[in-house]
Amino acid sequence: MRDVDLEVRPGELCAVIGASGSGKSTLLRVLAGVNAPSSGSVSVGEEPIWSCTDAVGYVPTGDLVHPQLTVREALAYAAALRVHDVPAAERAARVEEVLDELHMTARGDHQVRSLSDGERRRVACGTELVGRPSVLVLDEPTTGLDPGLERRLMLLLRELADRGLAILASTHATGSLTLCDRIAVMGPGGRVVFSGSHDEVLRHFGASSIDEVYTAVAQPLTEAPGPLRAVSAESPDAPVRRRGLPPASAQVRTLASRYALCLARDPRSLALMIGQAPLIGIAIGLTVPSRILSDAVLGPFYGVLLAFMLVVGAVWLGLITACREIARERDALYREVAVGVRLDSYLLSKCVVLFPLIAFQILLLVIAVAVLQPPDGPASQYLGVLAVCVVAGWGSAAIGLLVSAAVRNPGQATTALPLVVIPQFLLAGALIPPSQMIDPVRLLSDMTLSRWALSGIGGSLDLGAGISSELRTATGLEGSFFADGVGRPLLMIALLSVVTLFLAAIVLDRRVTAAVYDEYDEIPTTRHDTTN
Numbered sequence: 094m095r096d097v098d099l100e101v102r103p104g105e106l107c108a109v110i111g112a113s114g115s116g117k118s119t120l121l122r123v124l125a126g127v128n129a130p131s132s133g134s135v136s137v138g139e140e141p142i143w144s145c146t147d148a149v150g151y152v153p154t155g156d157l158v159h160p161q162l163t164v165r166e167a168l169a170y171a172a173a174l175r176v177h178d179v180p181a182a183e184r185a186a187r188v189e190e191v192l193d194e195l196h197m198t199a200r201g202d203h204q205v206r207s208l209s210d211g212e213r214r215r216v217a218c219g220t221e222l223v224g225r226p227s228v229l230v231l232d233e234p235t236t237g238l239d240p241g242l243e244r245r246l247m248l249l250l251r252e253l254a255d256r257g258l259a260i261l262a263s264t265h266a267t268g269s270l271t272l273c274d275r276i277a278v279m280g281p282g283g284r285v286v287f288s289g290s291h292d293e294v295l296r297h298f299g300a301s302s303i304d305e306v307y308t309a310v311a312q313p314l315t316e317a318p319g320p321l322r323a324v325s326a327e328s329p330d331a332p333v334r335r336r337g338l339p340p341a342s343a344q345v346r347t348l349a350s351r352y353a354l355c356l357a358r359d360p361r362s363l364a365l366m367i368g369q370a371p372l373i374g375i376a377i378g379l380t381v382p383s384r385i386l387s388d389a390v391l392g393p394f395y396g397v398l399l400a401f402m403l404v405v406g407a408v409w410l411g412l413i414t415a416c417r418e419i420a421r422e423r424d425a426l427y428r429e430v431a432v433g434v435r436l437d438s439y440l441l442s443k444c445v446v447l448f449p450l451i452a453f454q455i456l457l458l459v460i461a462v463a464v465l466q467p468p469d470g471p472a473s474q475y476l477g478v479l480a481v482c483v484v485a486g487w488g489s490a491a492i493g494l495l496v497s498a499a500v501r502n503p504g505q506a507t508t509a510l511p512l513v514v515i516p517q518f519l520l521a522g523a524l525i526p527p528s529q530m531i532d533p534v535r536l537l538s539d540m541t542l543s544r545w546a547l548s549g550i551g552g553s554l555d556l557g558a559g560i561s562s563e564l565r566t567a568t569g570l571e572g573s574f575f576a577d578g579v580g581r582p583l584l585m586i587a588l589l590s591v592v593t594l595f596l597a598a599i600v601l602d603r604r605v606t607a608a609v610y611d612e613y614d615e616i617p618t619t620r621h622d623t624t625n
Contacts, residue, residue, distance in 0.1 A: 115280060117232075152214075157220065214235075381399050520543065556572075
């Protein structure tokens with residue numbers, strides 16, 4: 094962007110138009126305080142934008158509202174994250190006020206996924222309005238809407254502006270621009286070439302329609318770029334609010350509650366998620382010869398295979414449950430980080446919900462295996478197996494969250510899964526015994542949670558004592574591999590899980606940073622810390 098000088102006042106509806114690539118989205122993100130300008134300044138009233146970003150509501154493109162929630166629930170959770178410092182009764186009152194402003198009261202108890210595209214855009218606006226911003230910035234709010242829905246949404250924005258909001262919206266739709274007080278026309282190179290009323294824009298460009306204006310401004314920029322000075326203004330005496338961020342514990346509770354509710358509202362996926370666990374357990378139990386752990390000759394050999402299959406089941410359940418959970422709500426996450434949601438709180442909220450779910454899945458898995466393959470010893474041996482499998486499942490979920498943070502969409506997460514699963518199985522120690530690995534591979538194996546899970550399960554089933562010299566010679570298996578019992582493997586898996594979650598936080602922070610600054614050649618030297 095260059096030579097931008099734009100001012101929006103209370104009660105004004107201002108549209109930003111221009112060809113694709115002219116810089117409309119970049120300008121709006123700068124005005125909303127999401128992006129930092131490379132030079133120049135952005136202010137609300139007389140305050141710099143960085144000190145009062147809560148005064149600006151920003152509605153980017155993308156899926157910002159969880160489809161499983163009702164409209165009222167979506168606004169309530171948005172209010173809890175944005176205005177935590179007001180009583181719950183007041184937040185509930187704000188939600189009802191916004192529903193009335195959006196003309197959505199009758200649809201308040203309908204799930205978002207049942208709404209039309211236009212109604213979903215309204216709900217996305219509502220998630221910002223519950224914070225009572227003074228300025229509302231919308232990036233392409235009418236994209237994909239038919240002319241009727243586009244007109245209704247623009248009429249709603251006009252109504253909100255008439256109530257005192259300063260509203261700035263980029264759009265490619267030209268049918269409702271007469272509703273706007275001002276139109277800012279962006280040309281090549283990110284310049285605002287003219288700003289004025291609908292009629293003034295037509296006169297300035299000698300055009301009979303806005304469509305002709307697009308043609309008139311589609312000329313390459315010849316002069317040298319100038320500095321950016323983008324201004325989003327309220328009246329000078331308007332109050333500027335600075336709210337403190339909610340404590341991390343409150344964010345975790347709110348985010349975990351919303352996530353759990355969304356999972357519960359998708360019973361088919363939840364049933365598939367839970368139902369696969371006992372089926373995997375039954376398949377494992379029936380694949381190995383019946384009651385093989387009691388066989389003095391073949392028991393240790395098949396016992397290692399049984400332990401390995403339990404590792405496979407636990408790792409799979411953890412990975413498949415978690416690997417898409419960040420990627421599927423990336424757009425909403427980026428916006429919530431911009432309003433103060435901490436990334437560590439977000440990751441912890443995922444763990445709070447996923448870990449009990451995975452523990453229940455693995456309980457069903459281990460019960461099925463224990464019934465079909467009773468141990469050669471007390472039944473309590475399977476308690477150690479359960480503990481190791483649960484912690485391994487949690488560690489795999491941490492890996493899944495890392496994958497989900499690194500990819501751009503759920504499809505990529507699923508595609509990347511073999512790249513994560515196969516090394517876990519190859520390095521576990523059952524297919525290739527650690528004693529037969531070269532030193533670098535053995536070191537890598539020691540940093541793999543599946544290796545410690547196999548050791549812990551085998552130690553709980555007391556497999557090491559039964560490995561004879563003949564079996565050790567034929568397979569390379571060492572009884573000492575299972576000599577650590579359950580305690581050390583649990584500790585190592587827990588340590589690896591914590592490290593993985595820390596890496597997931599770093600990757601997610603870099604993703605958020607890249608999303609914020611992807612329009613710039615260089616990342617500014619100062620920015621808001623997305624982890625605090």
